[in-house]
Amino acid sequence: MPLKKNAFYAQSGGVTAVINASACGVIETARAHRDRIGKVYAGRDGIIGALTEDLIDTGKESAAAIALLRSTPSGAFGSCRYKLKSLDTHRREYERLIEVFRAHDIGYFFYNGGGDSADTCYKVSQLSEAMGYPIQAIHVPKTVDNDLPITDCCPGFGSVAKYVAVSALEASFDVCSMARTSTKVFVMEVMGRHAGWIAAAGGLVEDHGIPVVILFPEVEFDEKKFTARVDTLVKKHGFCTVIVSEGCKGADGKFLADQGSQDAFGHQQLGGAAPVVANMVKQALGYKFHWAVADYLQRAARHIASATDVKQAYDVGAAAVKLALKGHNAVMPTIERTSDSPYRWRIGVAPLAKVANVEKPMPRHLITADGFGITPACRRYLSPLIKGEDAPAFRNGLPVYATLKNVPVPRKLPPFELR
Amino acid sequence: MPLKKNAFYAQSGGVTAVINASACGVIETARAHRDRIGKVYAGRDGIIGALTEDLIDTGKESAAAIALLRSTPSGAFGSCRYKLKSLDTHRREYERLIEVFRAHDIGYFFYNGGGDSADTCYKVSQLSEAMGYPIQAIHVPKTVDNDLPITDCCPGFGSVAKYVAVSALEASFDVCSMARTSTKVFVMEVMGRHAGWIAAAGGLVEDHGIPVVILFPEVEFDEKKFTARVDTLVKKHGFCTVIVSEGCKGADGKFLADQGSQDAFGHQQLGGAAPVVANMVKQALGYKFHWAVADYLQRAARHIASATDVKQAYDVGAAAVKLALKGHNAVMPTIERTSDSPYRWRIGVAPLAKVANVEKPMPRHLITADGFGITPACRRYLSPLIKGEDAPAFRNGLPVYATLKNVPVPRKLPPFELR
Known part of the structure; x- marks a missing residue:
């Protein structure tokens, strides 16, 4: 019988229209596996929440509130632009992370971001080996820039x-x-x-x-x-x-x-x-x-999100939890395209070592020879990604978006100063 | 038995998300009164189309194409920024208008625009009296600026x-x-x-x-x-x-x-x-x-139009035709609010003489004392105007918008040079 551990989830870098759909996928899937995953703690303002022990108890949110995340833009728990430096030079930060993880019995680390964040997630994934704390770190892809490698496209x-x-x-x-x-x-x-x-x-x-x-x-x-x-x-x-x-x-x-x-x-x-x-x-x-x-x-x-994108964002969140439950560490669920038309895709897995800090520019063959347009191949690539509408509910003319209670988890540790 | 006459319709000034809904209201209502209104000719690029005898036969468009105008932004017949000068100094332009109207048996003039356009429409409405050509000119209100007087709000x-x-x-x-x-x-x-x-x-x-x-x-x-x-x-x-x-x-x-x-x-x-x-x-x-x-x-x-606005835009177009059929000239259908909550409104009528060249700024009591916000009265005014969604149809991820054939009406007159 595997151990029951708590999970940490955080949002990183620029937010998107669908990063909360990934949060919804993570939290709903974790809730469906209460035998293996205890609490899901969200970091307030990304990794800063872990460092400062500023954790949010997502268990205090109703099923309806979590479901509403699927159609809410922005980062419901706050995001940050904060990149962990190397383990060699900034050991203090990693020791603090382990201290916080241990204090709150956290065994799963889900980090939702782009290339810079994949680097942070990768560093955390190495803590088991480097510092002896057992953690499974899974990156949940997100970036409007669409520049993560390996995955066919990026949620957002x-x-x-x-x-x-x-x-x-x-x-x-x-x-x-x-x-x-x-x-x-x-x-x-x-x-x-x-x-x-x-x-x-x-x-x-x-x-x-x-x-x-x-x-x-x-x-x-x-x-x-x-x-x-x-x-x-x-x-x-x-x-x-x-x-x-x-x-x-x-x-x-x-x-x-x-x-x-x-x-x-x-x-x-x-x-x-x-x-x-x-x-x-x-x-x-x-x-x-x-x-x-x-x-x-x-x-x-x-309000004008792509239904394809919303579903993929949710599914990579759900897949991250499933990968963790299967024992994975240092990986990222990906979108694998199997057909352009009709568009078909499935969830794959990529090792974080090959994702972190790698940018994927547009291949030149997707740009016309004169440099001012897109080629038919580019059109075939892009077209399915914008397909489908998934409008939020509206009340009084405005979309109904979730604002969570974001109840803090009581602190157990002394404060930590960000440098 | 009243005479059967053709109608002229044109779009003027900056276009909006719903000016074509007004066009739809004009054309569908005219088509419902074929005993009184023959053809609806649209001016290509607004009043310029009338001056240059560049008329579009809207009769060549299918009922489905005209219906699709209701959910198509922009000006389907082209718009223009071109203000008729005064009758005293620019008699040549007015004589040309009459020449074109007479050549194409036009007895109804529907002009869809804002404050500057209301002035143009008002000048045309005076042609009967000033130059002996019988025309009924009705202004169809449109402006995103919401600064037309008398009407409670402006379509767009x-x-x-x-x-x-x-x-x-x-x-x-x-x-x-x-x-x-x-x-x-x-x-x-x-x-x-x-x-x-x-x-x-x-x-x-x-x-x-x-x-x-x-x-x-x-x-x-x-x-x-x-x-x-x-x-x-x-x-x-x-x-x-x-x-x-x-x-x-x-x-x-x-x-x-x-x-x-x-x-x-x-x-x-x-x-x-x-x-x-x-x-x-x-x-x-x-x-x-x-x-x-x-x-x-x-x-x-x-794609994010207000359903209230779309309906009002259609209805002022329809009302303009009905006013014309009742014999009105030099008027503009207006939106009359009868209740804030629940929001209720009806179509009224304003004389163009009181509309042309009059701007309605925000009354100071709608702005907070510090000048940086809106008052509860402003909120009561604005809130119903954004209510309701009226999304267009989508195909392959993009809205389906009408592109008309815009078949030209054969010219009968010598060319006219715009100055």
Whole structure:
């Protein structure tokens, strides 16, 4: 008879429209295995909750509240941008984690995040061997950037892709109406620091007759080629839509726009490529423009989430618990695509050693030769990921989203100072 | 037995998520009265279509295509920003209109737009008296700015208000998750050149526990008071959301951001108040921020339209035709509210002379004393307007929107040069 242990779950990095669906998958599946998993403690604000012994007792939430997480965007327990340093140089943090795990009888560690978080999860998974504390660490994939390796796609991406495609379609219809005497070029800036997956989703509207120019981080920006392409499309169609990734860079390797500040992982904080690009169009061609920066709206837009994405997010959460119960450590459930059309997928498993700190940029064959569009192969890849609608319930015109009680677990240890 | 005449319908000014629902109301109602109304000709690109005799025969569209207009954003026949000058100085344009109306036996003129367009419609309505051509001109109200007088609200506004409230809610949940180690202030720029109705809709999320600061065009911007307010909310809640209207102005009367170009009506083209405000927060308080500019995304977002708004847009279109059939000229159907809760409304009628060129700013009693929020009276006004969902059909993950054939009516007249 295997031991009954408590579980720790935390959310890390930028949140998404469906990371709470993964939390729902973890918690509901754990509740279905009460013989093996005792409490599910959530870290308040990610791994910081573990370090500071700031744990939330998810057992205090009703089944209905946990079920509502499936249709609630954002991180219900708080997220953080906080990367564990190496075990060699920061042994103090790892010793604290073990202290907290031991005090609360935690044997399962579920960490819900992207590439940086996979690294943290991997480090925790090594604690058994390195420091003699038995823990099973499973990473639950999540990132709108879609840049985790091995998995066919990342939960969170399908919904932001759907948001971008729907928004680009609607705004393009708008510009098309106005182009005769007013706006001819609409520029929409989207997320994707190092990978153009999100920007690529804007290309899906070409099926609806919309002329689109995409500016990928993977393609060096060339102002002359860009404005020439816009001019060609406007002369042919009367208007055009530009999707610019926040990660788009010029020949000098600099981002088109740079707010000049950095996040806690040391990444530059981006924003504002759209006005830069729009002004280039105005100066070179004289066309009237409008621009939008979707920013958080795109990754939080649970109201237009992809049903495929919601289901995958839930299922990787559930799979993580099942993998733990089978004795796995240092792994991540993945999405394995078995067919494009009809779209079929199943849950796979990847070793975390091969996931942590590896970024998956868009393969060049998914981008057209001129660098401004997506290929049929890209369309086949993206199309199923945005399929299906899974609207939340609405009350008084607004979505009904969960706000949990987040009852703290009584502390047993002295405080710990974050450095 | 009254004469059977053809009708002219055109869309004017910035398009909305529901202006095509009004087109649907006009065309379906006209089709139900074939004994009195012959063809419905739509102007390609608004009034320009009438001046250049560029007419679209809506009779060539199937009933299903016209029905689909009800759930299609943008202007299906093209819109324009083109304001007729005065009859005294630009008699040539009015003579041309009469020439086109006479050539195509047009006796009904339905013009679908905002304040500037109401002026154009009013001028056309005077043609019978001034130039002896019998025409009945009915204005169909439309503007996301919600600044037309007399009518309780304007079709187009409810949907943009719903988009702003939903987006603000979702992004605020996102920021709340991240605030511990990352973004603490989220700034969202919304439309509303001279009236803060759209920005006010962001205040509806306060019911969900979200701390919000609204920057209205009606309130002179004061940087010190603003950053102090943000600081108070961040210290209390850990984060805050700022909704800034594109029309927000400082003590010098200048817009916070100004792209430096003008539209065809001579209005300054705005955009970019969000980054200005976000940087003020960063400089004064040091908080990490994110900002979004929704721009066209907000007014095109049919996928999250308000069911109330869609119905009102359809009904004013239908009412315009019925008013014409009753012999009215120079009027506009209005929305008359008879009860807040339960929300009840009916169609009324306003004389165009009292509508044209009159803007309705937000009354000061709808804005809190400190200038940064909305009052309970404002909440009672706004809340019913965003109620109900009316999602379009989806295919392959994207909304199904109508693209009409827009078959041209054969020209009978020599060309006319726009000046």
